[in-house]
Amino acid sequence: MDLTFTPEQQAFRAEVRAFLAENLPTRLSDKVCKGLRLTKQDYEDWHAILNARGWLGVTWPAEHGGTGWDAVQRHIFEEETTAAHAPRIVPFGIAMLGPVLMKFGSEAQKRHYLPRILNGDDWWCQGYSEPGAGSDLANVQTTAVRDGDHYVVNGQKTWTTLGQHADWIFCLVRTSKEGKKQEGISFLLIDMKTPGVEVRPIVLIDGEPEVNEVWFSDVRVPVENLVGEENKGWTYAKYLLTHERTNIAGVGFARAGLASLKRIAQEQSHNGAPLLSNPFFAAKVAQVEIDLMAMATTNLRTLAAAAAGQAPGAESSMLKVKGTVIRQQINALARQAVGPYAQPFVSESLDEGANVEPAGPDYALPATQAYFNNRKLSIYGGSNEVQRQIISKAILEL
Ligand SMILES: Cc1cc2nc3c(=O)[nH]c(=O)nc-3n(C[C@H](O)[C@H](O)[C@H](O)COP(=O)(O)OP(=O)(O)OC[C@H]3O[C@@H](n4cnc5c(N)ncnc54)[C@H](O)[C@@H]3O)c2cc1C
Numbered sequence: 001m002d003l004t005f006t007p008e009q010q011a012f013r014a015e016v017r018a019f020l021a022e023n024l025p026t027r028l029s030d031k032v033c034k035g036l037r038l039t040k041q042d043y044e045d046w047h048a049i050l051n052a053r054g055w056l057g058v059t060w061p062a063e064h065g066g067t068g069w070d071a072v073q074r075h076i077f078e079e080e081t082t083a084a085h086a087p088r089i090v091p092f093g094i095a096m097l098g099p100v101l102m103k104f105g106s107e108a109q110k111r112h113y114l115p116r117i118l119n120g121d122d123w124w125c126q127g128y129s130e131p132g133a134g135s136d137l138a139n140v141q142t143t144a145v146r147d148g149d150h151y152v153v154n155g156q157k158t159w160t161t162l163g164q165h166a167d168w169i170f171c172l173v174r175t176s177k178e179g180k181k182q183e184g185i186s187f188l189l190i191d192m193k194t195p196g197v198e199v200r201p202i203v204l205i206d207g208e209p210e211v212n213e214v215w216f217s218d219v220r221v222p223v224e225n226l227v228g229e230e231n232k233g234w235t236y237a238k239y240l241l242t243h244e245r246t247n248i249a250g251v252g253f254a255r256a257g258l259a260s261l262k263r264i265a266q267e268q269s270h271n272g273a274p275l276l277s278n279p280f281f282a283a284k285v286a287q288v289e290i291d292l293m294a295m296a297t298t299n300l301r302t303l304a305a306a307a308a309g310q311a312p313g314a315e316s317s318m319l320k321v322k323g324t325v326i327r328q329q330i331n332a333l334a335r336q337a338v339g340p341y342a343q344p345f346v347s348e349s350l351d352e353g354a355n356v357e358p359a360g361p362d363y364a365l366p367a368t369q370a371y372f373n374n375r376k377l378s379i380y381g382g383s384n385e386v387q388r389q390i391i392s393k394a395i396l397e398l
Contacts (some may be wrong), residue, residue, distance in 0.1 A: 003324075009072055009076060010074055012077075013080060016077055016218040020080060020081065020086065022051070024049070024084055024085075024130035028045065028046060029085040031087075032087055032363065033085040034258075034366060036361065036366070037208075039280070043090050046086065047054040047311065049092070051120070054067065056089065056094060056118055057092070057094060057098065058074055058077060058089065058095075059074065059098075060098055060099070060102070064102055064114050065114070072303055072308040075300075078202055079251065079252045080100045082255065082256045083256060083380055085256065089372055090123070090127050090162065092162075093122065093123070093124040098117055099239070099356060100170075100236050104227055104228040104239070105227055105228070106224075110225075113189075118170055122165070123165050123167050124170060125160050125166035125169045125170075125214075126160065126161065126169070127160060127165075127170060127171035127190070127214060128172050128237065128317075130155070130156065130157055132178050134383075135383055135386050138178075138185065139153055140179040140185060140380075142156065142171065142174060142188060142265065143155055143175075143177050144174065144221070145175075148218075150220045152221075153173060153190065153196075153216045153218075156216070157214040157215075158202075161212075162210065163212035165212055167192055168189060168190065168191055169187055169192055169197075169214060170188070170190075171184050171190055172187060172234075173186055173233070175233075183234070186231055186233040188227070188233075189221075190219065194220065195220075196220075197213050197216070197219055197376070199215075200215065200372045203238040206347075206373045207369075208347075208369075215288070241382070242334060248316055248319050249295060249298075249322070250324070250377075251296045251299050254292050254295075254323065254326050255292070257330040258263070258285075260266070261330050261334045263363070263365050264338065266336045268338065268361075280294070281337070283331060288329045291326050291329075295322045298318065299323075301315075302319065314390055314391055317388075317391050317394075318387075318391060318395075320382060320384070321384050321387050324378045324384060328378055331348065331374050339358060339360065342371070346359060349365050352363065
């Protein structure tokens with residue numbers, strides 16, 4: 001197994017770096033670096049810049065306007081963009097729905113929706129989870145009942161990330177109560193402007209209305225919005241999740257977080273010296289850095305296996321657990337480093353140009369916000385407890 005980058009891959013890295021130096025607006029990278037709040041427009045601006053270069057469809061084949069990159073190129077792109085503090089690509093259209101439509105959608109759906117995702121015409125959100133269907137996703141209860149050439153949808157989705165910005169939602173709905181739970185689920189595309197759709201914000205522990213409840217009351221959805229076959233949605237849902245879990249280790253995000261932690265610990269003083277020179281604190285930073293290096297190597301091994309044509313197995317569960325634990329440890333150390341300044345939390349200060357007196361140094365609030373916000377990492381994308389169950393069965397054979 002070769003874990004070194006080829007000359008072509010190194011040239012590709014240089015190309016990405018040069019592109020970012022030229023095209024990533026400082027306004028955006030400053031906001032990401034300082035942990036300020038990104039608006040819908042910020043994401044759309046960045047998507048448009050990538051799309052103009054043909055680099056928005058990172059996981060898409062060239063025939064659909066994507067990059068056609070392999071796993072290693074995607075990894076390099078992710079490392080470089082996070083190091084440069086670029087906004088993340090919002091995953092719902094690009095990383096989740098796009099691949100499902102390419103594999104299971106009708107020709108008309110592909111022709112209509114795929115270019116609109118790339119051009120930023122439609123902002124998508126993911127309507128999988130419900131109050132009683134999270135880890136046990138097959139338990140979805142939102143119903144879609146056929147009425148002529150429409151489905152009538154009733155029920156509730158929850159934790160819908162950035163649903164407040166969305167034009168469309170892709171949903172798992174129950175179209176049959178016969179047989180196994182998995183066999184009565186369909187995959188439906190719903191226009192959020194349809195009468196009967198209501199979005200209610202959920203404010204998270206960090207004060208952000210990042211997720212929502214989405215309610216459906218007698219929402220009429222044309223049958224042509226069904227993806228694939230009725231009652232086969234579970235197959236498409238699982239396929240989508242394999243794409244949701246690509247790049248699950250988040251090595252680039254962890255590295256950016258570690259660099260920021262070191263900056264903070266260098267700025268913060270302890271007994272008249274930088275906190276980073278305190279042996280106890282420095283040892284904790286060193287330990288998390290060692291863990292990150294080990295995880296990055298495991299990630300490269302999985303990439304090398306993927307490049308050799310092997311499908312990732314339970315290793316992705318290991319990467320999910322390790323990657324998210326490391327990021328949460330980095331966040332926890334940054335919060336400790338800012339000490340009492342983690343206490344006053346003035347959410348408005350995260351807005352660009354906010355006219356609010358900051359409490360403490362300007363890095364304190366984003367460090368605190370990241371600490372609270374990233375509690376989510378071990379919950380979504382398959383909770384860490386569920387991943388540990390997979391590891392215990394598939395790897396340890398317990
Ligand atoms: C910030 C955030 C954003 C999200 N965004 C979206 C989104 O955009 N769209 C969407 O559809 N969903 C989204 N989700 C939902 C997410 O997928 C679910 O929260 C997740 O699947 C867990 O489901 P649950 O919250 O219902 O918890 P539950 O499944 O009820 O789990 C509760 C607890 O029990 C544990 N548990 C459950 N089953 C097992 C088991 N078999 N073995 C061991 N432990 C177990 C879990 O680990 C957890 O600790 C988001 C969640 C969060 C936190």
